[in-house]
Amino acid sequence: PALVSPADAEKTQDYWNKGARGRLELALALQPAAQRAKNIILFMGDGMGLSTMSAARIYQGQLSGGSGEESVLAMETFPHMALAKTYTIDRQVPDSAGTGTAYLCGVKANAKTLGLSGAAVYGKCRTTFGNEVDSILHRARLAGKSVGIVTTTRVQHASPGAAYAHSASRSWYADANMPKEALRDGCKDIAYQLVHNTDINVILGGGRMYMTPKRTPDPEYPEDPDQNGTRKDGRDLIAEWLSAKQVVCQGRGMWLRAQGVCHWHWVCSRCQGARYVWDKKGLDAVEDDSVSHLMGLFEPKDMRYELNRNTSTDPSIVEMTEKAIRILRRNPNGFFLFVEDEIDHGHHSGRAKQALMEAVMLDRAVARAGELTSPANTLTVVTADHSHVFTFGGSTPRGNSIFGLAPKKAKDKRAYTSILYGNGPGYSIRDGARPAASLPAAEDKDYRQQAAVPLETETHSGEDVVVLAQGPMAHLFHGVQEQHYIAHAMAYAACLEPYATEPGCRAARRASHGTQCSPQSLLTLLALCTAALMV
Numbered sequence: 001p002a003l004v005s006p007a008d009a010e011k012t013q014d015y016w017n018k019g020a021r022g023r024l025e026l027a028l029a030l031q032p033a034a035q036r037a038k039n040i041i042l043f044m045g046d047g048m049g050l051s052t053m054s055a056a057r058i059y060q061g062q063l064s065g066g067s068g069e070e071s072v073l074a075m076e077t078f079p080h081m082a083l084a085k086t087y088t089i090d091r092q093v094p095d096s097a098g099t100g101t102a103y104l105c106g107v108k109a110n111a112k113t114l115g116l117s118g119a120a121v122y123g124k125c126r127t128t129f130g131n132e133v134d135s136i137l138h139r140a141r142l143a144g145k146s147v148g149i150v151t152t153t154r155v156q157h158a159s160p161g162a163a164y165a166h167s168a169s170r171s172w173y174a175d176a177n178m179p180k181e182a183l184r185d186g187c188k189d190i191a192y193q194l195v196h197n198t199d200i201n202v203i204l205g206g207g208r209m210y211m212t213p214k215r216t217p218d219p220e221y222p223e224d225p226d227q228n229g230t231r232k233d234g235r236d237l238i239a240e241w242l243s244a245k246q247v248v249c250q251g252r253g254m255w256l257r258a259q260g261v262c263h264w265h266w267v268c269s270r271c272q273g274a275r276y277v278w279d280k281k282g283l284d285a286v287e288d289d290s291v292s293h294l295m296g297l298f299e300p301k302d303m304r305y306e307l308n309r310n311t312s313t314d315p316s317i318v319e320m321t322e323k324a325i326r327i328l329r330r331n332p333n334g335f336f337l338f339v340e341d342e343i344d345h346g347h348h349s350g351r352a353k354q355a356l357m358e359a360v361m362l363d364r365a366v367a368r369a370g371e372l373t374s375p376a377n378t379l380t381v382v383t384a385d386h387s388h389v390f391t392f393g394g395s396t397p398r399g400n401s402i403f404g405l406a407p408k409k410a411k412d413k414r415a416y417t418s419i420l421y422g423n424g425p426g427y428s429i430r431d432g433a434r435p436a437a438s439l440p441a442a443e444d445k446d447y448r449q450q451a452a453v454p455l456e457t458e459t460h461s462g463e464d465v466v467v468l469a470q471g472p473m474a475h476l477f478h479g480v481q482e483q484h485y486i487a488h489a490m491a492y493a494a495c496l497e498p499y500a501t502e503p504g505c506r507a508a509r510r511a512s513h514g515t516q517c518s519p520q521s522l523l524t525l526l527a528l529c530t531a532a533l534m535v
Contacts, residue, residue, distance in 0.1 A: 030079055036508035037379035037472040037493040038334035040140070041325075041369055042486075043075070044103070045362050046096060046159055047344030047355070049387025050466055055352075055419070056359035058402045063360070067399035074367035075382040078468040082477040084486060085464055086386045089118040093462040096344065097170035099385035099483060100162030104338070105133040106487035114158065114190070115166040123169050125182035132166040136487050138198045139496045140336035146328040148202030150320045151340040152303045152358070155205040156190040159340045159385060164200065165193040174210035176230045191231075195241045201292065202327055202337075204320040206299035208278065211237040218300050219278050220313070227300040238276055238295065245274030245293040280315045288326040296320070302342060305354045306361045307445045317341055321365040325372045334377075334494070339365060347388040348457045350426040350448040352419045353403055355390070357445075379471035379493050383486060387461045389422030403443050410434075417442050419449045424458030426451035 009015045045052070053073070061071025088098035091111045101109040101116065112122045115135065120127040141147045151160045158170040167190055172178045175189045188196075191210040194203070208218060212229030213236060221227040231237075274293035277283050283296050298314050306316065315323075321339050328335035341362040346355025366382055373380070394406025396418045405415050414436035426448040428435055434450065441447060451458065467486060469477040473493035477486075491497065495505035 032475040033375070033472045034504075035377075035472050036495050036504055037490075038377040038508075039145075039329070039336070039373060039379070040136075040334075040490050040494050041337045041339065041373070041378060041380045042103075042490065043362060043366055043369075043380070043382040044159060044338065044340045045343050045359055045382070045384045046153070046340055047347050047386060047388050047460070048341075048359055048362070048384035048465070049390065049461065049463065051391050052343060052347070052355065052359055052384075052388065053466065055390075055392055055402050056356045056363065059356045060360045060363065062402060068402065069398060073363045074370065075363055075468050078380070078382065078470040078474070080469045080474040080477045082467040082469075083464040083480045084383060084467050084483040085480065086483050087462065093460050094386050095170070095460065096158035096385050097162065100159045101133065102482075102484040103383065103385070103486040104135040104137065104162045106136070106484050106491070107133050108482065108484050109133075112170050113168055114161045114170055115164070116168065120168055123179075125168055125185040125187035128166055128168050128187055134497075135163045135198075136491055136496060137163040137200070137336050137338060139491065140494065141199055143494075143496055143500070144331075144333040145494075146201040146331040146333075146335040147198070148324045148328050148335065148337045149200060149205065150202070150317065150324050150337065151205035152317050152342045153205060153340065153345075154207030154210070154299075154302050155203055155297065156194060156207045156210050157205075157302070160205065160338065161190050161194075163338050164198045165190045166197075167193070173207070174230050174232075176214070176232045177210075191237055192235070195237045195244075201335075202294050202324045204283075204294070204296040204298075204315075204324060206297060206301055206303040208297040209300040211297065221300065238297075241293075241295060242274050242276055279313050280311075280319070281313075283315050283319070283323060286323065288323070289330065291327065294323070294327055296323075302345065305342075305346065305445075306357045307354055317361050318365045318368050322368055322372060325369060329373070336494070339369075341365070344388070347390055347421075348424075350421055350424040350451060350458050351446055352390065352421075352449050353443075353445045353447065355388075356402070375471040377472065379469065379473060379490065381467065381469045381474075381477070381486065381490065383467040384465040387463050387465055389424070389459055389461045390419070391422070392419045394418045401443065403447070405437055405439060405442065417449050421449055421451040421458050422461070423453035423455045424448075424451040425454075425456060426458075427454035 057071050057073050058068035061068030086094050086099055088094045088111045089108050095111045097114050098109050098111040105115055107117055109116055109118050110122055113120050115133055116128060117131045117133055120131040137147045149155060149160045149163055156173045172189045174191050178189055209230050213231050213234045214229055216229030218227040275286055275291045277296045286294060304314060324337055328337055341358045343355050343358040346358055396406055404418060406418050410416050412434060414434060417437045467477050476489040492499040495508050
């Protein structure tokens, strides 16, 4: 039979009926994966609302040469989905700190606070104490799992900060960013807490300047004083972290079970210590089995947008995610990994192309993680903290560039782009009128789409965000949920506190330990032997 083009095939009933039947059969065959998760990966697209996901899907398809609309993101193949309500205790439209506390720590909180319950007051140091809430990353580490953070922002930023910090202000990056009263009352800056609160195995992102003493030259920009270290207390937190994590032995001990009995074995190997890197070359040189801890800080503040990234000096989110997984997955107890992309910053600046490319890169990281892990033991969750006042419309035809123009002019007889913002820096009036949009200018990576209301920075929006999941217990993500439910569902899936004693968790722990014996196993055996001798 003659080949039928996709465009012609779509005009037939058979095309759509066959496609729907295939999806229906997949849905009928779908069964809950009720076993417990050994590993958890939480991908968080900062600012990745539903309109951003839809536009990113089209952009990805057009990058591949298609019309775009029929494209499918890797995250969209996940079988389970929910919606999450993003409001914080004090705000209808949230920020990334309050939402981060919700989906990582399991409680709704006030905007601009990190790792604290709603009893804490923004900017008031003394309300920190007694109101701390632990993240799922912290609880995973206490349970013996390896843990990691990957972000294209600074590692002290609001979203990753909620994984380890307890701060009355998301802006207290270093001690130099804190008011004297807060320092006097005993509060610690976020960078200090990154090093001292939780034993994090992998830390990859930006944020070098908050880790080193004031006037310390940046290794990448030594001639630019604006990139120097900022700490007033004189501490070199990178050096402190390295010192605390280094391992001096040249081998490692291991309890192995043989014929039901635990034996101690000393395995010679290279020293598994800590490494710090600040560029892609350094990251690439790290062998996965040579370190137990890795910190990579690739910019003084936030990392560059993907479209601006120097591919020879800065790693991509895909490369950072892969390195993190390869290191973390060596732990027989499993791991927890948090991965964030700064889609948000592109939207705030009104530059849709920057934002959508970040969303495409996050999806590529999701795809790569799927190749490196198995849904049989890894729960992967993709969500957003909040949305943005970003939309696309204008009755554009099929295959229209996502950054292109609407087919008809507006009432003012001027062209406009399909993508628009409700507010932001794209607002413009020239000679008493709105300037007409035009091509190819609208396709530029730094083009600012027009906005209805003039603001220096575009704002978040308050609608629900999508939660997508695959792997063990992924079916727990369903319906419309409060955002803090995400942390609880992940904790339940992996038998983490407060669900560590739920049915099925003891068997899951035995399975994750495999043939290895913990020191606790030895203590139990010794106790039994002592009791037998006494009898």
